[in-house]
Amino acid sequence: MPKTIAEINEKIRKGQAVVVNAEEVVEIVKKMGMSKAAQEVDVVTTGTFGPMCSSGAYFNVGHTKPKIKLGGGRSYLNDIPVYTGLAAVDVFLGATAIPDDDPRNKVYPGHFNYGGGHVIEDLVAGKDVRLSSTAYGTDCYPRKKLDTWINIKDMNQATLFNVRNAYQNYNIAVNVSDKMIYTYMGVLKPNLGNANYCSAGQLSPLLNDPYYKTVGIGTKIFLGGGVGYVAWQGTQHAPDSLRGDNGVPKRGAGTLAVIGDMKQMSPRYLVGTSFLGYGCTMTVGIGLPIPILSEEILQYTTVTDDEIFAAVIDYSDAYPNYKPDILGEASYGQLRSGKIEMDGKEIPTAALSSYPRALEIANTLKEWIKKGDFALTDPVELIPGVEQGVTFKPLNERPVEEK
Amino acid sequence: MAVSRRVVLRFPRSLVDQPIVSKLIRDYNLDFNILKASVSPREEGLLVLELMGQSKDFDKAMAYLTEAGVVTQPLSRDIRRNEQRCTDCGACVVMCPTGAFEVDEVTRKVLFEDTKCIACELCLLTCPPRAMELTF
Incomplete structure (x- = not known):
């Protein structure tokens, strides 16, 4: 008998909901059988903690006296440029933004020690950050300069808004060339020296709901240590990606755009991150609760690392040149063993996404739900599924004729 | 001796x-x-x-x-790990030439065995949250 979210919430309110994480559910289903477990289990919690570049935050910093219009001028938080093309005192900070005077890759490989993600981490840690602005001045906003310390608690709004997070599966990055390369997948040693991967695998949110049967606009989630919501499908959402017989994507597929109040988030789950020779980003913690509304939904949550495969991609040629070639596939079970085999060669593997912290997130979310602090939401609309024709297209460049 | x-x-x-x-x-x-x-x-x-x-x-x-x-x-x-900053991702494991980092098979946490460390500093800049610190 299928359940509804309202029925599950009733149990959560009474403190009677049966909540388990995406690791525990595997054993439970083995013991009880799918049908009985679908009756018993109400919610399966998932978690992921990895670098997610399309993250950022917008702030309303409050008006100065006399007033200043940051829009059209230049503003910085701890020397990191923010986007000001909004109303007078609204700004947007991207996780990958870096200081104007950062040497970038001019001294190769660049270090990228501090960027937008680090500012977000400092803000949620309660540290003061420096807001410096110049503006052009208008009759209604006469002030032209501002230089002040600001704290997150003094801002009117500090809202984390990440346009692409929680990628459903990801590439395994290798380097077949004969020189070291520096990528967003970490440092890749020559001649298949290492293979780097980045997914929480069997704990990962969208790998446990591969067809997006429960997740949509308004789904309440764990975000950065606080509560957030799914805002929309993420950018590059690609439900039509190649899938295995179990329905689980074998390539990058679905993504989520997420939003939440930064004032209740924590630096443990929003960590400023640097990739040598590549740039700055932010490591984000997300946990998605999956309501067990049917046996089918439960079955998807029982997926294990041995049943989830990803593609091995050469980042010295295939990736930068947008070639479709893959070198092979490996399961997360193999990846977590510490090595994979390619053409008879053993390649050591490294994760960029933290499994222990993903598990910590799934367990934290589980405790919140069990204690009755976190009720589930019914999504307003599910994110686009396989049948909806959403695809991930390359840019079609068209030459611009000079007039 | x-x-x-x-x-x-x-x-x-x-x-x-x-x-x-x-x-x-x-x-x-x-x-x-x-x-x-x-x-x-x-x-x-x-x-x-x-x-x-x-x-x-x-x-x-x-x-x-x-x-x-x-x-x-x-x-x-010489080389210390800032335990507050380490997220246990594991990016360091393949960078270390002496195998000073190891992933615990059960907890998946990254263990740092400083007796194996030769202070080559390869982990310093390749650690994404920059948890490895050089002290003299």
Whole structure:
């Protein structure tokens, strides 16, 4: 008998909901059988903690006296440029933004020690950050300069808004060339020296709901240590990606755009991150609760690392040149063993996404739900599924004729 | 008693052009393995050595170095992990040439065994949250 979210919430309110994480559910289903477990289990919690570049935050910093219009001028938080093309005192900070005077890759490989993600981490840690602005001045906003310390608690709004997070599966990055390369997948040693991967695998949110049967606009989630919501499908959402017989994507597929109040988030789950020779980003913690509304939904949550495969991609040629070639596939079970085999060669593997912290997130979310602090939401609309024709297209460049 | 110890030697500018290590090895009967060597733009020298030999010879060698003006300290204090910043991702595991990082098979946490560390510093900039710190 299928359940509804309202029925599950009733149990959560009474403190009677049966909540388990995406690791525990595997054993439970083995013991009880799918049908009985679908009756018993109400919610399966998932978690992921990895670098997610399309993250950022917008702030309303409050008006100065006399007033200043940051829009059209230049503003910085701890020397990191923010986007000001909004109303007078609204700004947007991207996780990958870096200081104007950062040497970038001019001294190769660049270090990228501090960027937008680090500012977000400092803000949620309660540290003061420096807001410096110049503006052009208008009759209604006469002030032209501002230089002040600001704290997150003094801002009117500090809202984390990440346009692409929680990628459903990801590439395994290798380097077949004969020189070291520096990528967003970490440092890749020559001649298949290492293979780097980045997914929480069997704990990962969208790998446990591969067809997006429960997740949509308004789904309440764990975000950065606080509560957030799914805002929309993420950018590059690609439900039509190649899938295995179990329905689980074998390539990058679905993504989520997420939003939440930064004032209740924590630096443990929003960590400023640097990739040598590549740039700055932010490591984000997300946990998605999956309501067990049917046996089918439960079955998807029982997926294990041995049943989830990803593609091995050469980042010295295939990736930068947008070639479709893959070198092979490996399961997360193999990846977590510490090595994979390619053409008879053993390649050591490294994760960029933290499994222990993903598990910590799934367990934290589980405790919140069990204690009755976190009720589930019914999504307003599910994110686009396989049948909806959403695809991930390359840019079609068209030459611009000079007039 | 035979010992094998890893030491950090810091040479002031005045000693950079002198054959200190040559004398150290010849007069005190020690075997050595250079783990790291550099001379900074201000011409201060840094040398990380693994020294093997008799305990009493090792102690005399250290006394000689100190007298010559070389600042010495055991290597183990060099590279530390900031446990607050480490997220247990595991990016360091494939970078370390001596296998000082290992993923615990059960907890998946990344273990740092500093006795295996030779202070090559490869992990410093390749750690995404920059949890590895160099201290002298």
